[in-house]
Amino acid sequence: MPKPLVLHDDRLFPADPGTRGIARRLYAEVRDLPIISPHGHTDPSWFSRNEPFPNPTELLLAPDHYLFRMLYSQGIALEDLGVAALAGPSQADPRAAWRLFAANQHLFRGTPSSGWLAWVFSKVFGLDVRLDADTADLYYDTIDAALRTPEFRPRALFERYNIEVIATTESPLDSLAHHEAIRDSDWSGRVVSAYRPDPVVDPEHEQFPQALARFAELTGEDTHSWSGYLAAHRRRRADFAAVGTTSSDHGHPTARTADLSPAEAERLxxxxxxxxxxxxxxxxxxxxxxxxxxxxxLDDGFVLQIHPGAFRNHNPGLFARFGRDKGADIPTATEYVRALQPLLGRFGNEPGLTIIVFTLDETSYARELAPLAGHYPALKLGPAWWFHDSPEGLMRFREQTTETAGFYNTVGFNDDTRAFLSIPARHDTARRIDCAWLARLVAEHRLDEDAAAEVAVDLAYTLPKRAYRL
Amino acid sequence: MPKPLVLHDDRLFPADPGTRGIARRLYAEVRDLPIISPHGHTDPSWFSRNEPFPNPTELLLAPDHYLFRMLYSQGIALEDLGVAALAGPSQADPRAAWRLFAANQHLFRGTPSSGWLAWVFSKVFGLDVRLDADTADLYYDTIDAALRTPEFRPRALFERYNIEVIATTESPLDSLAHHEAIRDSDWSGRVVSAYRPDPVVDPEHEQFPQALARFAELTGEDTHSWSGYLAAHRRRRADFAAVGTTSSDHGHPTARTADLSPAEAERLxxxxxxxxxxxxxxxxxxxxxxxxxxxxxLDDGFVLQIHPGAFRNHNPGLFARFGRDKGADIPTATEYVRALQPLLGRFGNEPGLTIIVFTLDETSYARELAPLAGHYPALKLGPAWWFHDSPEGLMRFREQTTETAGFYNTVGFNDDTRAFLSIPARHDTARRIDCAWLARLVAEHRLDEDAAAEVAVDLAYTLPKRAYRL
Amino acid sequence: MPKPLVLHDDRLFPADPGTRGIARRLYAEVRDLPIISPHGHTDPSWFSRNEPFPNPTELLLAPDHYLFRMLYSQGIALEDLGVAALAGPSQADPRAAWRLFAANQHLFRGTPSSGWLAWVFSKVFGLDVRLDADTADLYYDTIDAALRTPEFRPRALFERYNIEVIATTESPLDSLAHHEAIRDSDWSGRVVSAYRPDPVVDPEHEQFPQALARFAELTGEDTHSWSGYLAAHRRRRADFAAVGTTSSDHGHPTARTADLSPAEAERLxxxxxxxxxxxxxxxxxxxxxxxxxxxxxLDDGFVLQIHPGAFRNHNPGLFARFGRDKGADIPTATEYVRALQPLLGRFGNEPGLTIIVFTLDETSYARELAPLAGHYPALKLGPAWWFHDSPEGLMRFREQTTETAGFYNTVGFNDDTRAFLSIPARHDTARRIDCAWLARLVAEHRLDEDAAAEVAVDLAYTLPKRAYRL
Structure with a gap:
């Protein structure tokens, strides 16, 4: 007897009936707003080619490190889950991998993945029983069949999902061909890029020398001289701007910034x-x-995003066999006050600049980030990120930043994901939690309900659009 | 149509009706208790001269860094808000500054400032519509008119506020003339000082050499010899004691203490x-x-307060134009266990000594400070401070310290403010949050309600009076 | 008129009636499950000798550092509480010490000790009035009389407490005589040991040279050569295994690990x-x-427990008079990501190995430990520990680890105590808080109630038994 899969209308709202009633009213104001996805990692080729997604395992399981890291943590081999190794693609049968995933759903109890998946299963594929060992094949067949229909192609889902704009992330070495193809197509979906120069900025990246050489080829600049290197960045930022880019993004081990003299920088x-x-x-x-x-x-108006604090590739054995982004990146304590001082001392008072800072270290919310963002005109707080864009994590972000930074020094939600199918579920989670937080403020007479409703709309739609200049 | 300003009787109480009912009953026990304000930054000249406060902007906006830092963070110039620069007073029209403040009230949604202000507007000035662009002039005129009446002079407000005692904070270089005038007046209000020797203790203060010279003049001691320098402190502490002082206060970058031999200290x-x-x-x-x-x-019985952990003057551009205390002080991670060990190892077991330690780093509550205060007889925990004396911050303090330190190793509330008009609102916030926390303990059958009522009174009145020896 | 002592059936459950109802149903599933106590510090001689416990003070107060540290923090001398000094046993009259404790019960308001004690007083000794100055003698006489009866001997309590298995902790220098006696007795209670080699592993322990010599005597190995030293460990681990041991335990100042070459290790x-x-x-x-x-x-299957992060013996004056474990151990900020990398890089992917890591630094839950445990097959999270195995601490553990590590990378509850009488109260607290957390997930439609009931049983019984291989 399969168990019912129920996606309750009140999910994620506080249990207290009075507060829940307020949350419902606030959520009604934002539930149907278009999705602004100002930062993420979807693949632009999906939208340029508009080809069908492959089978359930390749679509939902093998690329989702939230899922396979949890299964791996309980002793299940990545090879058995369809995850490609460096030596070649997984030899696992996709259906067998799916069954393994199905039989271990208990591992996801209480995790955000369970909520995101429930939404995808229920809302996108119309499934009404829970995934488990007994329903694994029903799920596989249902999803697999759906993916062969036109309604499940990337552009159709993009439209069904009411996405107003989505940003992907590319390196300066990317040709941007897919973005140009989308721009030049007759499809009206808005897919922009973000400029992520880590491969040509991080001297410790194993491909750094080759990246500099390729950077020179693409730009015609002498990327081995300081002035030529900076000019190459300017050229590529202009290329990115031409496909709608409004932001750069920087994933560094720490939040450290510097403000060297030109001569010092050139010697460095x-x-x-x-x-x-x-x-x-x-x-x-x-x-x-x-x-x-x-x-x-200051010249091209790109919003500067800083994503610091991950210890990458913590598991050397796994890295040797599977490479990057396999669930072995771990957050570390991250200092911001001294780290950001050179940058903020230099440009923090610029009215035309927006710096959006993220953290994997929640202790910095109330102690460092909210006080900084509650002072510097150029600084805004990115939303709860990665390990923390979960119900508890999103709530802690609001509980710990609102009193010092307010709502208007934050920038709404980023899904920051490559899991395209769950993007509405992630935004819905953020909207529900923001409404839950606002409802608590209203119920405790700390905020008037009419003001809370304005804030809810601003967080869901206005602030991300404004902050990212979309 | 202006929106109503409502100060709800149940504000800050938990939404659950049962818990709220308990909170109401506990709060009824403490609502009308006199205010003990054992640490703050009001100006003693207000009480010695008893002159009218100036206009609304100069009284409520320009001196309040909680308010102007938020406005500044959204690109509003400090000059336009009436904030004085080092080069001279603001040229802004006070009414124009007030209108700018009024039009940006949405920035304060969810912040403690909005609650403190609502109390001042409603309870002190009798306003019953919300402050916004449309009501800016109504507010300005109402407050301005009130300030010209005798009922709004400092001593009248002190009495209306039911303040039993308030401590200001002065440097050893202060003449204490205002305190002497208050003491020698026929006014019965109790205004005491606290001994804050940072200018003569911090070698990195830009005025340190001049401060040492002035310290010598005031005391007749050779403040350039170690013994003379210590004697000068003793003299000035005696002078402070003569105007009712019962505490010293120390604002240091870190919590570090040392226990050098006399010879080492002299060489240092x-x-x-x-x-x-x-x-x-x-x-x-x-x-x-x-x-x-x-x-x-140990000799004069002063309570020792330590306020560590602020990175001062983080914004050099702003500091150059406006000087200190302009909202650019940012908390930093602060270590206590090793830092306090020399002091506590030396004097922590002294029954006659009280050291009150504060933090801007909430991670230290459960990890370091509650365990230290739950062991050392001399150590007590100061309340949530500065960025954290907000509803969420006050609640986190109780949630994270009570289980290890209990209630009786804490010292009640400090408003620590220069914003005189909001002092009752701040104490009321603390009393309400303490009652909310106690009500949760009662509702969850972790504490009997009769015991909770005793604790509520102790936190609001008995503990600060006892801890500060007032 | 003494005040009633009430142990409410709903204690520690959320106040919201709907959520409380769910918590009650979940708790009904786990209330009567046997106790698995996989890590603690009870004395095996209690169970081998089965002699009566001494008077109330020696049983409940003098050995419990949670209690006497709080009293000490308020200026009460340890000598007066029955705590033995290094120079000899306390001269305090046990009844006088008990009266002092009774008269200061207000200090424990809001602490976990108050809940544990209320359970012991009510459930074990049948007391129905609260402990205070007036009831001190009633308590003393009631408890003292009970302790002279057979029903209050250690084995009888063990059985009445429904303990399926309990682990004590011994050093490699322990003879294990009590464990052998229990094993060879006709009593069926299961009491095992844990291998805690700190005295022969920590070169900074004052007894380290003597410990190495004794380690050689006990094993017949040359403990001053690297190979002999390792062989001695293997011998003693085998001895421990023979009395049922399934785990080792390591209390280190930090979580640092290393993976030296054999030659490097030998030189070190x-x-x-x-x-x-x-x-x-x-x-x-x-x-x-x-x-x-x-x-x-990897060879003997022992589970490896790491308990890092305490600054031991912070109070030198107290240490000189009373020695270790007198409430002067203070948690410190503890880093895990870099610290555990050598160990996890070496053995973290081993399917047959279980490493259980604990923390006194709650900031590591969401930031470091849950991400690590949600990836490495060998790593599991130990429960909230020491200063944090309280209602708030247990809840923070779940709130901050579940979303990234799930429930199944945790190992249920450890009481970790020497306070034998309160062991069921501690497990009951953990069960209630886990049910409260699960009830919130259910009430917010984040988890189905049937799944929550399975998790509740797993946390209370299945996971500790499986993780510790009991």
Whole structure:
């Protein structure tokens, strides 16, 4: 007897009936607003080619590190889940992988993945029983059949999902061909890129020398001189702007910034391109490049996003076999006050600049980030990120930032995901939690309900659109 | 159509009706208790001169860094808000500044400032519509008119506010003339000082050499010798005691303490007064001075307050134009266990000594401060402070300290403010949140209601009076 | 008129009636499950000798550092509470000590001790009035009389408490005589040991040289050579296994691990046994020993527990008079990501290994530990520990770990106590809080109630039994 899959209308709302009633009313104001997805990792080729997605395992399981990391943590081999190794694609039968996933759904109890998946299963595929060992094949067949229909192609889902604009993320070495194809197509969906220069900014990346060479080819600049290297960035930022880009994004080990003199920066760059830069030089170079990017933002208006604090590739055995992004990136304590001071001291008072800072270290919300964003005109707080864009994590973000930074120094929600099918579920989670938080403020007579309704709309729609200049 | 300003009787109480009912009953026990304000930054000249406060902008907006930092963070110039620059007073028209403040009230949604202001507007000035662009002039005129009446002079408000005692904070270089005038007047209000020697203790303060010279003049001691310097402190502490002082206060970058031998301390002091002390010597000197102050407390009974952990003047551009205390002080991660060990190892078991420690780093509540205060007889926990004396911050303090330190190793509430008009609102917020926390303990059958009522009174009145020896 | 002592059936459940109803139903599933106590500090001689416990003070007050540290923090001398000094046993009259404790019960308001004690007083001794100055003698006489009856001997309580298995903790220098006696007796109670080698692993322990010598005597190995030292560990682990041991336990200042080559490890050990190892060598040796213990676990199947992060003996004056474990151990900020990388990089993917890590630094839950446990097959999260195994602490553990690690990378509850009488109260607290958390997930439609009921049973019984291989 399969168990019913129920997606309750009141999910994620506070249990207290009075507060829940307020949350319902606030949520009614934002439930149907278009999705602004200002930062994420979907693949632009989906939207340029508009080809069918493959089978359930390749669509939903194998690319989703939230899912396979949890299964791996309980001793299930990645090979058995359809995850490609460096040596080649998984040999696992997709249906067998799906059954393994289905039989271990208990591992996801209480996790955000269970909520996102329930939404996808119920709302997108119309399933009304829970996924488990007994229903694995029913699920596989239902989803597989749906994916072969036109209604489940990427552009159709994009429209069904009411996405007003979505940003992907590309390196300066990307040709942007898919973005150009989308732009030049007759499809009206708005898909923009974000400029993520980490491969040409991080001297510790194993491909850094090749990346610099390719950067030169693509731009015609001498990327081994400091002035040519900066010019190459400016050229590529202009190329990105031409496909709608309004932001850059920077994933660094720390939040460190620097404000070196031009001569110091040039000497540092010379050491970096000579190869064998010390760890301190590599860190200092990344730090200085954030300030350089901010300087370019003063000209081209790109919003500067900083995503610091992940210890990447913590598991060397897994990295050797499977490479990056396999669930072995772990947050670390991250300091912002001293780290951001050079950048903010230089450009923090610029009215035309927007710097959006994220954190994997929740202790910085109330202690460092809200006080900084509640002072500097250029600084805004990115939403709860990665390990923290969950119901509890989203609520902690509001509980710990609102009193010092208010709502208007935050920028709404980022799904930041490659899991395209769950994007509405993620935004819906954020909208529900924001309404739950606002409802608590109203119920405790800390905010009037009419004001709360305005804030709810601003968080869901107005603020991300404004902050990212979309 | 202006929106109603409603100050609900149940504000800040939990939404659950049963818990709210308990909170109401507990709050009824403490609502009308006199205010003990054992630590703050009001100006003693208000009470000695008893002159009318100036206009609404100069009274409520320009001096309140909670308010103007939020407005500044959204691109509003401090000059336009009536904030004085180093070069001279603001040229802004006070009414125009007030209108700018009024039109941006949405920025304060969900912040403690909105609650404090609502109390002042409603309870003190009798306003019953919300402040916004349309009501800006009504507000300005109403408040301005009230301030010209006798009922709104400082002493009248002090009495109306039912303040039993208030402590201001002065440097050893202060003449204490205002305190002497109050003491010698026929007014019965109790206004005491606190001894805050940072200017003569911090070698990194830009005025340190001049401060030492002035310290010598005031005391007749040789403040450039270690023994004379200590004697000068003793003299001034005696002067402060004569105007009712019962505490010293120390705002240091870190919580570091030291317990040097007399010879080591003397050599350190010699390096410090010679000028050009290293950062480490400056830090060590501040650290040693906490222990010296504790030693003096054994004699004169002053309570020792430590307020560590702010990165001061983070925004150099703003500092150059506007100076200190302009909303650019940012909390930092603060370590207490190793930092306080020299002081506590030396004096922590003294039954006659009270050290009250504060933090801007909430991670230390459960991890470091509650365990330390739950062990050392001399150590008590100061309440949630500065960025954290908000509804959420006050609640986190109780949630994270009570289980290890209990209630009786805490000292009630400090408003710690220069915003005199909102002092009752701040104490009321603290009383309501403490009652909300106690009500939850009662509702969850973790505490009997009769015991909770005793605790509520102790937190609101008995503990601060006892801890500060008032 | 004494006040009634009421142990409410709904204690620790959320106040919202709907959520409370769910919590009640979930709790009904786990209330009567046997106790699995996989890690703690009870004395095996209690169960081998089965002698009566002494008077109330010696049983309940003098050994319980949660109680006497709170009293000490308010200026009550340990001597007066029956706590033995190094110089000899307390001279305090047990009844006088008990009266002092009784008269200060207000200090425990809101602390977990008050809940544990209320359970012991009510459920074990049948008392129905609250402990205070007036009832001190009633309590003393009632408890004292009960302790003289057979029903209150250790084995009788063990059975009445429905303990399926309990683990004590012994050093490799322990003879295990009590465990052997229990094993060889006709009593069926299951009491096992845990292998805690800190005295022979920590070069900074004051008894380290003597411990190594004794370790050699007990094992017949040359404990001053690296290979002999490791062989001695293997021998003693086998001895422990023979009395049912399934785990080792390691209490280190930090979580640091190392993965040295055999030659490096041998050279390090040589420096350590030569005496006067540097602090860095001592730290590195402890770090390497965690990896060596994990290597042995691959052979003998012991679960490896790491309990890091306490600053021991913070109060030197108290330490000099009373020695260790007197409430002066204070948690410190503890880093796990870099610290555990050598161990996890080496053995983290081993399917047969279980490493259980604990923390005194709650900031690591969501930031470091849940992400690590949600990835590495060998790593599991130990429950909230020591200062944090309280209602708020247990709830924070679930709120901050569940979303990333799920429930199945945690291992249920450890009481970790020497306070035998309160063991069921501690497990009951954990069960109630887990049910409260699950009830909230159900009430917010984040988890189905049938799944929540399965999880409740797994947390209370299945997971600790499985994780500890009991």
């Amino acid at each position: 760059f010379a050491r970096v391109v000579a190869g064998g830069a010390s760890a301190e030089d590599a860190e200092l170079f990344r730090a200085q490049m954030l300030t350089e990017m901010a300087r370019m933002s | 002091f010699a390096r410090v007064v010679a000028g050009g002390a290293s950062a480490e010597d400056a830090e060590l000197f501040r650290a040693q001075m906490l222990t010296e102050m504790a030693r003096m407390s | 050990f040589a420096r350590v046994v030569a005496g006067g190892a540097s602090a860095e060598d001592a730290e590195l040796f402890r770090a390497q020993m965690l990896t060596e213990m994990a290597r042995m676990s």
